[in-house]
Amino acid sequence: MTRPADAAVPAPAAPLDADAGEATGQAPILTARHLRRYFPVPRTLGKRGPAAQVHAVEDVSFDVAPGEILAIVGESGCGKSTVARMLAGLSEPTAGTVESDGRTLAAHRSAADQRLVQLVTQNPRAAFNRRRSIRHALHQPLRVHGLADKDERERRALETVQRVGLSAEHLDRMPRDLSGGELARMVLARALLVEPRVLVLDEPTASLDASVKATVVNLLLRLRDELGLAIVVITHEIDIARRLADRAAVMYLGRIAELGPASEVLHGPVHPYARMLLASIPEPDPARTGPARAADTPTAVGEVPSAVAPPPGCAYHPRCPLATAVCTAEVPELRRIGAVDAACHHADA
C-alpha cells in the first residue's frame, strides 16, 4: 500500500482573523515587504528609446506564520509565480525585501537561509534527473548541504519517503517508474529533507489527475500539522485552495486585490475582481442544466491588460462594474473591509 494514512487529517482551521499567526498564535516566520519585480522586455529589432518593462509584481506584502497555509490565487500573468521565486530567493526583487524572524534575507541566500525556505515547482517530472534513481535525488540535498554522512543520509531519506506515504522500495526506482502522484509526493519529500520551516509550492496539483489531487491535498494538510510548517501555495485551482488555505490572497496584474481569511476571500470576497474570478469557477451543480446555463454563466468583461503598460489607477478599472473617476486616477491601497483587506475604492459601497 502506498497510501498515506490520511484518515486523521483535520480540515483547515475555522475562520481566522486576517492577520498571520492568528491561527497558531505565533509570530510570522516569513514576511514579504513591498516586493516589486520588473522584467525588461526584449527590444524589437530597430526600435530605439528606453526599454519597456513588464511590471510582474507591484508592491506585494504579506506574512505567513508557522502552521499556517497561505494560498495565492490568480490568473496566468498576475505575478503569483514570480512572488514564489522571490520568496525562495531564486529571483531578486527589484525593490522590497523578504524577511524572516525580523531579519532581511539577502538576495543571495546563505545555505541556512536556502534551507529555511524550500520551493517546489510545478512539474514534478521535470524536477528529477531522468538517469538517476530516486535514492540519488533524495541523497543529493543532504550531500550538497553537507548535513549527513552516507548512513545518516539513507536513514533520513527513508524516514522522509515514509512521511509522504511512500516506501523504501520507491527509493530504488527511476523517476519514469513512478506515477504522477508518486512523483508529486517525492518532490515534497526532497524539499522536506533539509528541514525547511517554509514550503513554497507552485501549482502543486495542476499536473495531477483528479483522483490523485486529493492525495496531495491531504498530505499537505498532514505535513503542516505534523511539522508545523508554514506553507505558501500558489494555485489557479480555487477548489484546491479552499481545501488547503487558512488565509488567501487574490492577485491581479502584479498586485494583491484582496487578502484575508480563506473562509472570506475564497467564498465571499469583496473585491470586484475576486468576485468575478470566483463566479467564473465551474461548480459541479447538477441543478444548473439546460439552456438556462448559457444565460446565468457569469462572464468577465474584456481581457487582462498588458503588464507592460498597466492601466493607470486601479488596474482592474477598465473591466470593473463599480469603476468611477477616482479608480482611473488613484491606485487603491489595501484597506480593511469587514474581515479582509481589499484594494478597492468602492468595495464597501
Added chain:
Amino acid sequence: MATTLGPGSRPGTAATPEAGAAADQAALLRVRGLSVTYPSARGPVPAVRDVAFDVRPGEILGLVGESGSGKSSVCTAVMGLLPDGTRLDADEIGFEGRDLARLRERDLRRIRGRRIALVPQQPMTSLAPTTPVGRQLRWYLGDRLDDPQLRGTLQAIGLGAVLDRPHDLPGAFSGGQLQRLVIAIAALAHEPALLLADEPTTTLDATVQAQVLKLLLTLREDLGLAVLYVSHDLAVVAQICDRVGVMYGGRLVETAPVAEIFTNPRHPYTRALVAAMPSTTPADQPLRPIPGTAEGANLLPGCPFAPRCPEVMDVCRTAMPAPVRRAAATVGCHRSGGEAGEAA
C-alpha cells in the same frame, strides 16, 4: 425525468439501449464497437476499447477521463485523423447516414470542417502565425465577413478586438481571444452539425474559460450545434454538458445525464471520481483520493478499474462487463449486471 434533458432527446430514442442492436435513427453520431490501437516499440497499445455512444442533434455530450483514458483518441477517431500506423476498428461510426469508419479519405474531406468541425486544445497551432487574423477569417468566411449581421455575431461573441485589428498577427491576441476565433471559424464557416471540442479550455484561465463555455452554449442555442466535449475536468463538464460519458482505461464505463453523474453515479469509478472532488467533500472531512494508479488499466482483460475498485469481484478481473441500461444511464459494471443491478 432526466431523459428529456437536452433539445436533442426525442421520444423513442431515450429508451433505446445504446449498446443494443436496435437502430437509433435519431442519433446524429452513432459510435459502436470503436477500438483504437497505437503501435509502439513494445507492441500494440490499446487506447480505446469497444466504445459505444450516441450524440443526438443539438446535444452536448461530455467525455471525461484521466490522462490516458482514451478520450482524445475517440475524438480523433471520429474525425478520421488518427496518425498513420494506428489501427482503427469500429462496427460503425454513423454520421448523417454514412459510416465514417468506411469512407475513403476523399469523402471524409467533404465532411471534415463542413459537417464535423474540430476545436483543438491549442488555438495557436490551428492558425497561421504569419498571416493577419483578418485575412485568415476571410479564408474561411469569405465575403460573408462584410455581412453586418455576421459581424454583429462576431462582436457578440467577444471578437470585437479581432475585427478592430484585422491586420495584427495571431500572436498579438490573447489565448482566449484566439480560442474564441477558432471556435467561431469552426462553427460559423460551414455551420456544421457536430463540433468536436478536445479540451478547448484547458490552457485558459478561469475567467476566460467561462467566456468560452458561454460561447459554446450560445452557439448551440443559435445554430442547433451538437458538441462532443472532451475534458479531464468534471466541473467544466457539469456546467456545459447534457450527458456525460466517463472513460477509464480505454473503456466507456458509464454514460448518463449530467445530473445523474453527480446525484446517482452508478459505476464505482464514477462514484470514486465524484467523491474525490474537493467541492463534493464537506469541509471538515479529508478528501477521498482513489487508491492506486490508472497505469496499465488499458491492458487489463477484465474491467479496467478492477485493481482500484472497492467492490471488486473475481469475475471483474477476467471478463469485461457488458454495458447495461439503467434508467437513463448506460453502465459497464458486473455489480450492475442482471436483475440484482444497481450496486449500492
